[in-house]
Amino acid sequence: MRILFSFIAVLALVLIAYAGVKTANLQFLFGVVVPYAAIALFICGFIYRVVKWGSSPVPFCIPTTRGQQKSLPWIAQNKLGNPSNTMEVIGRMFLEVFLFRSLFLNTKTEMTSSNRVVYGSEKFLWLASITFHYTFLIVLLRHTEFFVPTAPFFLDIIKSVDGFFEIGLPRLFLTGAVLLASTAYLFARRLYIPQVRYISLAADYFPLVLIIGIAITGMLMRYVYLTDLVSVKVLALGLLSFKPVIPEGIGPIFYVHLFLVSVLLAYFPLSKLMHMGGVFLSPTLNMANDSRMTRHINPWNYPVHVHTYEEYEDDFREKMIGAGIPVEKEGVVNGK
């Protein structure tokens, strides 16, 4: 149901855009109005979410430590698993954000036939995640050619590496294919790993199907229903310079692609995709384990009712004296 829902939703989006352009000539709506609205929602929504998180304070210093602390000088500290200062935190965050270190270190728990538990290495989630994110990034960078009059320096490098194998005409970009494959894997594992299937929500399937839709329409445009890239660039530059134009001769498949991208952008701040911003704010990752070296301040720390020593001694004075324990008020009975 959750899975079917995602497919139907994405299919509906495809049909809306296709029909809108093909039969109702709503090129301006799908080529200008919707993208503008989506970008506005993305930017405002993203900022809103980050500000909202930022407005909640971090009352306690709670890093999750993954390795030896800094203590005695002759004990080797694990600086990247258990950072004790800002530089080391940056190192830890770099490994997390750019290399997905936690996922790399993931394990798989299994029961043997003799009812023992064993733990193996599990790298597929890491592999699929990291290829997904990086190919997505490269595909995104490749698209910059539509938004600047002259191609930026990195574009040629990306394209030559990306099309290295010179398969087909136009040359097959590896990233597109790998992006599609890794997204498909991330989708498939939600189906065939029983525990992951059990926890998956429509909100987990939907973005994957949406991205698969974006990748497929993009590839269709490049390899099957060849699209006039010059006209696309005119449209893109028009959007960017706030002088939108709808050039002739762009097929509906382009508008479908653009519409799906717009939906992704608008959906982004409403969804779990915000982990992109959130990972930087996670207090278990981005804090130095220095809470015994430097006092962490809780902005809402408030006085609490405590049981004072005086009250304690009043309760137990005679017993304390009897046991030879020094007291503050000798000869005082029951607090009088």
Next chain:
Amino acid sequence: MASKFSATPEELSKIDHNPPKKGWMDTPVEFKEHTFCWGAKGKNLAALELPNARDWSPADEDWKLPENWQKIFLDGMKERLGKYRSFRLFMDICVRCGACADKCHFFIGGGDPKNMPVLRAELLRSIYRRYFTVSGRMFGRAARARDLTIDVLKELWYYYYQCTECRRCSVFCPYGIDQAEITIIGRELFNLLGLNIEWIAGPVANCYRVGNHVGLEPHTITSSVEFFCDDIEDVTGIRINPTFNRKGAEILFVAPSGDLFADPGTYTAMGYLMLFHELGLDYTWSTYASEGGNFGFFTSNEMGKRLNAKIYAEAKRLGVKWILGGECGHMWRVLHQYMDTWNGPADFMEVPVSPITGTRFENAKSTKMVHIAEFTADLIKHGKLKLDPSRNNHLNVTWHDSCNPSRAMGLLDEPRYVLKSVCNNFYEMPENTIREKTFCCGSGTGLNASENIELRMRGGFPRANAVKHVRDAHGVNMMSCICAIDRATLKALMEYWVPDVEISGLHELVGNALIMKGEKERTLDLRLVPLPGKAAKE
């Protein structure tokens, strides 16, 4: 609750990790016998000025909640979303990748899908989505958002008292999402409704008034310690006379009260006493701050702070220069990550300096509190202790990293250094079960009661499984650790799963190996068990 827990290890180890066909929102909670703790007694809640103080039982249909309990819960949630970035973030950014799913000891040992950390969090996220997000309000069930009904509350309660806040899931989460943090806040919300468990509320009430969880009054503390000193005299021929509540001592020593209460913790306490005596340390115990552990932390942050306040207050009253802390797990989570923030600054003390080696503990320069494993490792490194590790030769020892010192501190190599210096036969458990990947005893955060014994045996299964591995491979017969709850609960766990392995604290083994000035030939270990071969030697 009449029947006695009788499942055999063979029966319990048949675990199915495959979730049922039916979705989790359609699977109502079932309170299974031997898996949950008794409800807090009204008198203990009242003693702590906690709301809705009354006797209640989780097994009853009627939990005797206030009329407006939903509002209290949701208002409490709203307040905490604004107070804790962790909470708001962890409600929002989970992608349900499943990396944490098979990391929880309760899931590994029990197979209940709602014990996968991600799903335990989703139980609360579904409430969050329903009342605090646009998509949840709009799409309801389709967005896995649900109303806070009494059945949902009971489900949340059941599973949030099946989490020991061990943080193992957080280690594997790509965003560091920490179920411990979510459980802490969940339990705060339950406490707004008077839904604590007795095994927490009782010790907290004790600790608040009497000074420690087990309720030892001042004269009982001194007589317990005196009793240990008698045993030490039997073993070493040396009489130790420790002081209590002594003003002007250089160091205040705070241990978990469990070490004064029951074996094998008591042997650890004997180890402390022998070490400090041998060093001639100018230190004192306190009967007022006689608890390092903090079950208040399992109630609410406020209660944690209220109990913790005694340590600095007593340090100030006695005028000590710094504080030394004993072997306890969650105690060190609190001391390391919370105490200074709650009750600091401790500017009335000095940066801790070991009077024996001169080492300045820069890593504790603000809190002024040093872990005894750090202290002892430094002593051994400087050659200040005479040790005969062969006195532990009858033991094949493995090391259990306790959750909190491992994942909320990183105290990993200090105790290993001490351990390797005091015993000759040391064997590590498999790599994925130690250090930051260590497994909980299954009984932490106040779940070390007797009525939930099945839950405890299941939760401790992964730990026991790893012990079994080193027992079979190396003949391990002793697991050492630095946690009082471990010492109290691993014993039962081993008896159930790996019967021939015993449990000790680190300083029990230090006490065995420590050569004291003027001691007699040792023929007994600290358990008063004859040392094999020692009596006849020389």
